[in-house]
């Protein structure tokens with residue numbers, strides 16, 4: 195990447211804004227009571243002690259995050275550091291790709307995390323953070339040990355308080371982290387090399403030909419139809435993705451004996467799993483041959499083009515990349531009741547269309563509430579250009595939804611989203627900002643008038 199291209203890349207821009215010393219995207223966030231994962235005393239104490247020594251400001255900044263955020267980021271930092279300490283001559287461990295999903299979703303949004311890497315001795319290169327040959331491994335170890343000791347403190351503390359050491363499901367991440375992580379993650383879909391990789395898997399000319407054929411038919415039925423080729427391309431992509439490309443996984447067949455497996459306690463992710471953003475590795479255990487089949491839940495859409503399987507998370511992640519690779523404007527949509535899908539902007543209809551690859555479904559936004567009976571509360575859409583609270587598109591029971599929205603204050607959510615958008619849009623041309631504003635107004639009008647369920651939205655074909 196030449197430096198001019200790089201400077202204009204959204205990922206790079208957001209990266210620049212998080213350089214050491216740069217303020218938090220939305221400074222008010224960290225003080226919100228809803229985001230305090232720990233009692234104030236416990237998180238203040240380490241901060242005060244460490245602040246006394248001026249050379250570890252990065253670790254102390256990292257310590258100010260909530261417990262779960264700290265534990266997650268520090269785990270990844272230790273992996274990076276330990277890899278170098280174990281194999282100091284291994285080139286691949288000395289550089290971290292900035293576009294890497296684990297890095298961009300688990301470290302980049304976390305105050306202090308990237309700063310820890312700089313303190314360890316990493317330097318910023320064109321596309322990677324590099325630990326140069328001349329850098330001191332001793333210094334790296336000092337920073338590494340500080341992080342490890344902060345981790346141990348927190349682990350000991352939780353052992354004392356939590357009597358049962360059950361390996362339960364992970365607690366839900368804080369709303370702040372979810373917003374930050376998703377809005378960072380969607381930038382991955384804009385990487386030219388990932389889009390190229392996606393086009394190598396998609397039968398592009400076949401899908402285009404089919405879309406053109408369908409458009410011809412539509413026009414022969416209705417001369418002045420406003421539907422365009424992209425609308426049909428979206429339908430073709432959905433069909434191909436569900437019917438020919440991606441596979442749904444509940445439990446994997448045993449790779450040794452082909453028998454049925456059951457999901458047991460999680461396994462520890464390897465360095466390679468973490469490289470592809472798999473923080474969780476499921477154990478699909480075969481009781482017939484006692485083999486533990488590993489199922490890493492990859493978060494890197496490029497990796498998913500190869501594995502081609504998963505649940506809605508993997509489906510929506512990989513599908514949104516495929517949309518972007520075909521030049522469709524797409525958003526990644528996150529629903530707090532544990533589902534994700536895509537939205538595609540239809541230029542012929544001047545509105546965002548609900549688009550669920552798991553269901554091969556286009557424009558049936560009431561599918562979840564009316565079809566599946568979900569009790570919705572927060573549904574947020576993320577693209578390279580904006581974050582939008584789209585909950586209202588998916589519900590015809592707005593009052594019930596409002597009554598359920600108790601996780602965060604509405605004003606906090608509004609301000610946080612506005613803050614993210616301000617940062618994201620500051621480098622956009624005026625013309626584009628106007629365009630987005632125009633769309634947002636259309637969207638708000640849509641949101642303000644709840645839909646009436648139609649019979650076809652009550653059907654449920656899902657494998658969910």
Ligand SMILES: [Zn+2]
Pocket residue numbers: 448449450451452453480481482483484485
């Ligand atoms: Zn088996």
